[in-house]
Amino acid sequence: MSVPTPMEGRASGSARVYQTGGDQYVEEHVHHYAPGSAPLFGRHVVAPAEPRPAAPDSVRLPLVGRAPGVLRDRTDVMERLRAAVAGPGGDVQVLHGMGGCGKTAVAHALFTEAVRDHGRVGLWVNASERVSLRAGMLAVAGDRGATGGELAAAAGGRRAAADLVWHHLDHSAEPWLLVLDNADDPAVLEEGAWLRPSPSGTVLVTTRHATSPLWRIPGASSHRIGVLPLEDATLVLRDLAPEAGTRESARKVARRLGCLPLALTLAGAHLAHQLLESWTMDEYDRRLGEESTALVDRGAPATGGGQSRRLVGRTWQLSLDTLAEGGLPEATALLRLLSFWAADPVPLSLLMPAAQGGVDGLEHLDPPLTADRVEPALRALLDHSLADLVETDGHRCVKAHGVLLDSVAAGVSDAQRALLAGVAGRLLRAALPPEGAASPRARSQVRLLAPHVTGLLHRSHRHGLVTADSVRIAARVARLVYEAGDWTAALALAATAARTAAEHLGDEHPATIEARSGQGPVLFRLGRYAEAADLLRPVHRDALRTLGPHDARTLDAAYELQRVLHRLGDLDEARTLLEAVLDGRRDALGDDHVTTLKTRCEMLELRLAQDQFDHYLSAAEELVADCERHLGPDHLVTVWARDAWARGLLRSGRGAEAEDLFRRVLAGQRAGYGDDHPLVLGVLIQLSRAQHAQGKRPEAAESAREVAEQRAAILGEDHPETAAARAWYAEVRAEPPAPG
Template sequence: MGDQHIVEHHHHAPDWSGPDSVRHPAVGRAPVVLRGRVEEMARLRAAVAPGAGNGVYVLHGMGGCGKTAVAHTLFRHAVDHAGRIGFWVNASDPSSLRAGMLAVAADRGASDAELTGARSGLRPAADLVWHHLDASDRPWLLVLDNADTPAVLRDGGWLRTSPTGTAVVTTRQAAAHWWPGAELLRFGVLPRADAALVLQDLAPHAGSTEEAAEVADRLGCLPLALTLAGGFLAHQIIDPWNLTEYRQGLDGAAGHHPVELIDRGAETGADSRHLLSRTWQLSLDALTAQGLPEATALLRLLACWAGDPLPLGLLAGAGLGTALHPSRVESALRGLLDHSLAELVPGQVRCLRVHGIVLDSVARATPAEQREHLVTTAAGLLGALLPEVPERGAQPPAVLLLAPHVTALLRRAVTWGVAPEIVGEVVDRVVRLVVAVHRSGDFAAALALAREALDIAGRVLPADTVPLIRLRTRVGRALFRVGRFEESAAVHQEVLDDCERVLGPDAPETLEACWRLGSPLYNLDRVADAVLLNRRVAREREAALGPTHPLTLIIRKSLLEMAGHPDAGTPRERDELLAEGPAVIADCRTAWGNDHPLTVGGELSYACALALAGRPDEALHHARRALSGYERLLPPGHPLLLNTRSTLSAALYALGRREEAIEQGEILVEGRRRVLGPEHPWTVHAEGLLRKYRAG
């Protein structure tokens, strides 16, 4: 028997893990129509026009802002209309980049031997790729998508220029030092009209253009969020939603969380870049890998506030224990800026801005055990920037920028379910800001801010707790200043009733409520009731604090202002009140000086009383002193300045100085129309006075 020869045949699949294609963009859901980006697309089309080459264009911006969609649109233009070969390479990690670039080399004629040498490390891979790109017989466009770790490109020499083609990079990395010689194009959110069109492109039957614009506003006009929302609306089968229902869901209707609702529009199996809840984590993971884990802690702190411009001064001294030392805030912030998770906003006040959708997503993923510490820290930082007792007049611009942030912090504290006492601390910051806005003269804004905060905090705090009593008082005061006297009186009466029941008749909050109720009552011609309340407060404060304490001087001044009214009491009682005028002014001057608002206010109160009492010559002297003082202290047009002109004009007219009275009356009417509006009772009153002066 002869020898047997057994031959085994082994069939091996090629050792190749490269992309299936580099000639087609590997994107998720391509846009139906690229909306907006007109100027950027014009620049990029010029970069792939015949004869163009040697260019590198870096499209940078936060995750979800549509960089890949722009690159995809350019790719299709280059291939379909500009006569170029298009190459699309995933540059999100070293292995994908290497495999994709070698596939480009193979497409441009690299031999199997060359490719094997490059894969085995016997030949520099990047040199091989660019050799064949340089030698290409056709112009090309190379897109390096998702290059969020620029070091991968730089260290391997993968990004170069070539006379035969144009390279485009999409990245979240905004730092210019990563892209020497490249032209940087920054991408942010879409204009409102274009954002609405994105929704209508995807879900044309879901609602009107204006409804689409309202949903776009709620989504912050972020392309990824718009695409996911449109995808959700377009693919509902059993019970299709319209745009209005979707907006209500984003606002929490039926228990929906906005981030979860938006992500429901993703395609099955979508990767992290195409999920709103996950895309930002890619950047945070990269920052941690770069030795900046503090960036995550800082972003969680920023998520306590709003997506509006945030004064950078707020971050002075920020710290979160071991998670974020104050000395590391600067580097953590730089990391967020470099990865396009935040941006600097130029202006009178240097500000930082993070997109609201990013903040909501980060807040949702923040561990429960960290939330109270974050809220407490955020409240403390706000407290450091807010004045304890704001002066009347113009407020620091940085303070007025805090309005959306105090309400956002309050909403976050309530949503996160932090302890009621911590919610109370946040309400204290709201009250301090409301006072600052009120004293700037913007009473309508103060009212809106106080009411919004009251609505949020009222979900977890009883109305008769001290923090909400103080907030309700501010609502009543703002209502009074905007001329809604009956509503103001009703609010103050409810506050007074709660204070007396919960805190007792002598508590500071109770006395404050007494005094504040007097103002609308006086303007509703319930003068006797107002005087009675003021007398009660004056008596209690003088006994507890002394006659020259600021709180005592304020109520003495308020009582003095009513002294000249015929309904303020008997003639003897009115005379006694009026006789207090010089003493009130002297005590203010002794305690606080000539130019203090209390002293100037005392002059005005005495002038009002003297004018009402029929003593215009004396009233004129004090009104002029008040006007001079307020002109030094307050900006033109401030309500207190206008009040002074009202008293001054009345005294001038009573003295027969009609032309001067008309001059002051005209300034008064113009100012009140502008500041308070034409329907405000004080505006109407000023117009009546002016008609009277002109009639002679």
């Protein structure tokens, strides 16, 4: 019974997140605010111009803003894609092109037609980075019939997640279209073998990367999505701002903007939402020609991604200049702040402290962003299509286009970058749930924050702004993701935090030690014991040298290292480390602290492993009493203490008492983790052994059968724990019935 960190086994089952990021054709999104309408940061959702249908808790709806009323051009590629969707399946269609060229708009149009006209199940996943991809793909598996236990095992790394997803996609009773949107880093798809053809459906990928070897898998076809033809680009502007000028004027603006759909959308939204001025297309064309607004993306090349950022920059700067002239310079500061996070949806709760005046540094931005101006600034960004208001996993969020954010970030001065990075970090810290929070809403909040922690680290790394605070925030979010059950995602974030900290702060900085140590428990749960030992030994050594033997971080590193050594069979060294941890935690925190009590549970397990059974039962009974008194009878650490006591009873031949206590442990584990979590199955197999020890062979066989079948379903047939359960079941079943 190794003491785990509390988490819920079904965490991934709620990871059905509506997310988009990166490329997206953002059509004009008009918000009408009635007098006295609820604030964005209040308790009620601001009503859009027309009601949204209720969204199911799944990946069935792509939240990509309001789709274009008319999809201009794209006729040839849409015909080829329609033919693929109408076919038998097995196709992988790749849409590639530079940012902002409308790949997501094409994907959305095909998605709508596939569901409406071809009876396909539409599934939409944000593939921009690891956390959102894993969460989305596991939600796809859940949609196609995966059980909660299977999802928990995949999220926890105990079963290959991609294999689970594609098993259920391949065996889907209904044909489907799966969109993997914004796969701009093909390595994210390749690492887990997430991209595969299937006879049951069609896969559509959108990406800025045109030449990845991944797109050359069997059954894949590539389609380049470029800028619009001039006449179609002209019509986009006329669709959005029909009163702003003639067709010829619109043509001049479209030509100056390179016919890039995102730039056209931003320009049309600006012209359609003027309040204090009424620019014509000709006036807008003149403003675009001024050098002061054209050189936003300094030094960017005139082709590829640099070209798209340059063209988009020329449009958003005009909109922000106009807002500033109209009395809303704070919109610039807010958009710059958003650019220090990721292009994924930003929960409004992340901005709430800024709107309530609870974050230092906003007043030092240029322009300053005071609390009472946060909401007007956000409304302005929404009204000018510089951002969208979306709902993701039950959280209201604001989302801006990745190309737009890259362009905005490139225009921030060096002096402002450090201030913005500090404010972005403080807001992230304020948005984290309190220690020990394990509600589904808290877990979904963490999933939404994780990409923004990574985004802040990347932005800070690029400009040499990494601080101990930003590393500690990333390490804490990695721990929260781990506690929520997504161990693979947690390891990726923890490794990023540790690598970034080591490069900028040095190996022996306390924040680096914390980040490096945070990888240990994840590797332990993933069963990568040797790798965990290789990582934790130098971490513990550095902590001893720089922090001292009594520092909490040194004790934490020692605790994690001893768990690994226990699994590797080095029981003597594990015992030495654990004794030091127990003494240190008692001295610093007291006998009744939860971490001290957890350490005592670990000590009992080590004693059993070393066959040191003297006074074991009395020590276990005393520990249970202490846990019940200080933590309560239902706390998971109390449950683990009972498990240690029950194992001792079984070892001493008191099978009936052990069975009764294992039943209490089983109830406690199921309450904490869910019925089919592997830790629950570990208790159930002990219950089977207790029943067997009493001669209750039918009951023992039934419990053993349940464990064997559920481990096979959750962990896979080849997992060592599945093999052990099958072996025990075979042994019990093969025995002759008891006489009489």
